[in-house]
Amino acid sequence: MKALVIVDVQNDFCPGGTLAVAGGDRVAAPLARLAARIAAAGLPVCARRDWHPPDTAHFKDAGGPWPAHCVRDTPGAELHPDLVLPPEAVLLSKGVDPQADGYSAFEARDETGRDLADLLAAAGVDQVCVGGLATDYCVRATVLSALSRGLGVSLLTDAVAGVNVQPGDAQRAVREMVAAGAQLTTTDQVTLNGPDQGQGGNR
Numbered sequence: 001m002k003a004l005v006i007v008d009v010q011n012d013f014c015p016g017g018t019l020a021v022a023g024g025d026r027v028a029a030p031l032a033r034l035a036a037r038i039a040a041a042g043l044p045v046c047a048r049r050d051w052h053p054p055d056t057a058h059f060k061d062a063g064g065p066w067p068a069h070c071v072r073d074t075p076g077a078e079l080h081p082d083l084v085l086p087p088e089a090v091l092l093s094k095g096v097d098p099q100a101d102g103y104s105a106f107e108a109r110d111e112t113g114r115d116l117a118d119l120l121a122a123a124g125v126d127q128v129c130v131g132g133l134a135t136d137y138c139v140r141a142t143v144l145s146a147l148s149r150g151l152g153v154s155l156l157t158d159a160v161a162g163v164n165v166q167p168g169d170a171q172r173a174v175r176e177m178v179a180a181g182a183q184l185t186t187t188d189q190v191t192l193n194g195p196d197q198g199q200g201g202n203r
Contacts, residue, residue: 007132
């Protein structure tokens, strides 16, 4: 079974946000369309969000690497308005611990405390399509985590964007994901049953 995993399409990661990714807003609409199609087929849709407390070791003012972003219950932490999710979608939160943080969606939990691996296993998922922000950080970590768990992964190339702290970081991350076994595809190429059209995927 296939599932869609959406990573951090939140206002603070989009233009105008405190940790904006260039073009980050453009991933929202294609992911929303795919989410509707996946959910209509009865397949799981999981959306992960950064959900930080106001004070966390993740932020620069506490010695962390990043400016304050996606502070829980603030407009910056809200999902981008173009990312309209179906009612069946499961929302998972990451970064809630002020002393610990990670990048992979597999470190996030839903409101009942279940993590992404548990949710996918319970649904019988063996393939995931991954899109969101940012290619070179949380998307990369999520894809590599999924592959390490034996899941097939399709990276949605029209629905990701990179931070590129160093020029070319996003492109290098894509090459790393493909080398690890991810397939490159687009939201329009995703099939509801069987492998997606695209390139890569050889381990």
